[in-house]
Amino acid sequence: MFGGHVTISTNSPFLRRSSSRPVVSEPGSTERPIDVDEVFSLPIEASEMKTGDTSKHGAAIMPSPIFLWRFKVLLFSLWGFICCKIGIDSVLRMNADLRDLFLYEAFLYYNPLLLVTMMVWLWGINLWVFAQSSVNYAKIFDLDQTHLTHRETWTCATWMTIVVPSSMTAYLYLYSHGEVSWAASQPVILYAVVLMVLIFPFDIFYLSSRYYLLKTLWRIAFPIQPITFSDFFVADILTSMAKVFSDLERSVCRMVHRQVATIAWFEADSICGSHSAAIPLVLVLPYVWRFFQCLRQYKDTRERTCLLNALKYSTAVPVIFLSALKYHVFPDQWTNIYRPLWLLSSVANSLYSFYWDVTRDWDLSVFSRIFKFKTPHLCSNVLYGRQWVYYWAIGSNLVLRCTWTYKLSAHLRHNYLTVFTITALEMLRRFQWIFFRVENEWNKMTLKPSLQVSMNDIPHEEDRLLPPMNNDHDV
Template sequence: MKFGKEFISQMVPEWQEAYMDYNNLKILLKEIIRFRQRTKPLVSTPSGLKRKPTLYRAFSGLIQRNIKSPNSGAGGDMEDQVVLVRAMQSDQGSSSSDHHQVKYRTNFLMSAEEGGEYELLYFRRLDDELNKVNKFYREKVEEVLKEANQLTKQMDALIAFRIKAENPNIDVESFDHKGEMRRLASEVAASTAASRASTPSGAKTPGSTRESGYMNVIEEFLLNNGGNLDDSSADIDVIELESTKSSIREEKPDSIKGTKPTPLQILNHVKLNNTLETPCSTVKGILKIPMNRELNLQGLKKVEGQLKQTFIEFYQKLRLLKSYSFLNLLAFSKIMKKYDKTTSRSAARAYLKMVDDSYLGSSDEVTRLMERVEATFIKHFSNSNRRKGIKILRPKSKKEKHRVTFSIGFFTGCATALLVALILIIHARHILNKKGSSQYMETMFPLYSLFGFVVLHMVMYGINIYLWRRYQVNHPFIFGIKQGTELGYREVFLLSSGLAVLAFSSVLANLNMEMDLRTKEYKSITELVPLGLFCLVLVITFCPFDIIYRSSRFFLLRSAFHCISAPLYKVTLPDFFLADQLTSQVQAIRSLEFYICYYGWGDYIHRRNTCKNFHVYQTFFYIVSVFPYWSRFLQCLRQLYEEKDPMQGYNGLKYFSTILAIVMRTAYSMSNGPHWQVLAAITSAIAAILSTYWDLVIDWGLLQRKSKNRWLRDKLLISHKSVYFGAMILNVLLRFAWLQTVLNFQVSFLHREALISIVASLEIIRRGIWNFFRLENEHLNNVGKFRAFRSVPLPFNCDEDEDKDE
């Protein structure tokens, strides 16, 4: 793979605009090549010379000696120097070593030559790219340094919290921290002296080894704290801290005073944040009931888990920053080597020296901070087990397994064969023309159509994942999925094909038992086949064992529970995204209600469908139809309450209009009255128009008149604009699929249940198309704001004036 493609593939997707524009610089180099080809044609090789001309160049020797004159700079002798690089201060009075205000400029000394303007433009663009990358990297490093200071305070509070949890009876105010340190140090000194006395001279003892370890801790402590012996932010043991104190107490007995609270007194300055909101905390917040935010010793594990996740995310930020620095440095090196090769000059050495001296090449804050984070995480969150800690901090990317691809092909082939067999059996035995076929379609077809809806939705989601990966949409980051646990499109296709095989096998088993004379009399047992498949799917979904992608299953169940419990939980993108998916599965949710009615009320024994005759069933038929939209409506109200964003209120009105439309259409389907038909048509038209406008303008970000791409966005991931216009037209057409229900279209060769299932499948396909463009727009918004990190709430709220305490 060429470096240009590899460079793009290794980029952080949200930072693409902040990387060095390697391709544009290559275009400028090609302009230089084309100019030289026009002005200086290539010398043709003599016909008798078959070898390359480079093989006849003078031999430069096996040992090369670089001879420099005393006055030569980084670029060689003045007569051979091509560029003169320098750093300029944007603000007067700034120190020359201050990278914050430095901008780099290159003077091209050969601009008077023919075609020199091309090379001059190249260096101007190259300087702009260096300044852009340098500025971005510096800003991000400053951000992580500020966050590191916050994490230091959080660790101080956690350590004090642990001490208090292990010794609940300790009084924070009267605890003599220094006395306790001296007592522990004296015990260690006594044990060390005893071990030395019992050991022959010249022999190494554990005490001597520990003493040398103490010296290293002393040096680290003094460097990190600037001589502040009482700084509780130092990450060392209690005994090591006292050893550090005693080693320099003779030099500075009373000259140093602490500037931070002692480890236990810091508990007076912190409170627990309400980071993991529960329904109880939400209700208390609405009713203005004061919540206890004081430290609760029982919440230690929860606090440790939150802070552990914060450290993991922070370490990922540092890794991305380090990768950003490395890739850009490599890109500058590659492009300058290409320049030297293209122009036969020697400018790379001088320019790359300037790059190495810049903040991008000389700053080591990220590397040192990574080492410190690793040491802290290993010690405090992995029980000093380095292998375990590094495994958590550096999760390996999932490897594509050949058995997954093989299994997809196998299950897809089986599902196709079963489908063909089912069609042939129905056609050969004329099942649709037999007596009782209508009853079969009204009872068994809704039971099995549930699995068809789920399989179709999974197939569309698998296609979405494939397209997101192809166009570098960082969907795991957007959804907040833990790195290394996200499902690829192959895994989704595997699950969907496996479920399809089970569903088709169940249908064929049901038909064979119905047609076989030996099993025809076991009618009730025959009807239990779809229920058995449904129970199997439920068992797999809720299985607590680490099989069949447990992390993904639990992630889905957690988001589904948040949708059901809306608006009691804080709304996140996975929650409302799943709620939007459920709005396209109304017919599948109705099938779930039919399962409960058909098997719960015993209709399967008599093989008849009497559910619609019960008022309870009719009432719940309305409820389950509007439930996904109602959940989404409540989520919009929660976001409106928290974010004070009026757009969330307008979005809630859109869902409320859809709720009215569904109620009217359901009422019309149940009664077939002409007045219900008129109301259903009016409310459905209003809801469809509002939803279509919201899809195209808000969710997709399209239909922008002033955009450089007419009626589209300024930035598009797909180069073919016709794809967007085709998706908009298809979205409008599929949005009006409700016309079949209102106008009561009938197809002679299709049963009413089959027609309803086809319309429901079209809505699922529309939702699959919506998914791609919705996440594309979210990704572009993240790119515009350079958001590549997941924000993790901190467990402690530290007082701002804690540093004033002495």
């Protein structure tokens, strides 16, 4: 997702490995490395001047980049239409009584990977905006030269967008035509391929980036070493994907117990059913990781804000477990006792998280920063001078914080379309949160030295009292 630390010789003519976008530079040359994309984007006249008549004929038959891009868009749109057509026809072939159960099961298998694909697309947009602005995200995350750019991130997202819906379409088609065993194998194959791509040890499929991501996830799960910005940044994103982890757990559980393409899992008391105790445990896991990260930071820095941040993540625990109690208590107890407690804990978590986003993560204050756009060091590096963006970010963040906690309600668990919509909205909230969080970190890295320099420029009291010494004497 970000990039890894792979040692590359400076004398090598290729600064990028085979799995990355090649950047070519001659050994010992002091000129800027030449990007291959820039070479292909040069005008045809420039290449003709260098290579003569031979390259003139080669350049004439080579299609333009705009034509290739339009052709790819056309193929992608045609593929999307075919998948939608086959999927809709397959659903209509099924019995109306079992159609909802079948769609719920199919949605559960592919919903997590679809949301992950969406997050990769959004992360590519984040990188693109940072590349257009003065925010050096590579320095913030301590990335090397092999980190993924926004173009490569979008390439990964494009392949994910093709593979996941294709597997889902095959699942719908095979099941509706009576090939139950072949249909059941589709999500199993997809999950196995995704796992193999992540852990593949060879230098393909962006090895350094995959290694960096896996190493960061390991540091999040076991916060033994000092916490870096990448560690708690990715951990914060994982809290927004708690529902994705919950659906992954239920999907893998059904695959392990061979309940794919069956309705045995729909029994509430089954090991993979809706009453499973593993669901709240997986939902709370990202918040527990973030909680222990804050404790580790407090151990290293002794800053009280780390304890207050840990308290924020601990407020999500009662929201999750009180919601899960609906399946394990009598209806009267839930209505009279646990439901009011759940509502109270939800409000506390939403307001606390909203306050922390605005005042700590974003370092925005309604009265001290938003309206001071004339002061250069107080405004955003990404969205300079656009006040409406700040109003929108604060207002939408408050609303989406409330809907995110409401999503954890037990009675919405089977309404998969509502849950999917709210989860997608939460990922959009996290997407806009990334802009302000990263630029705030960049401001901390760049403003502290500038503030120190400005303080050194202020004349001291003795400098104002004593006249400057003049070493030039008249002869």
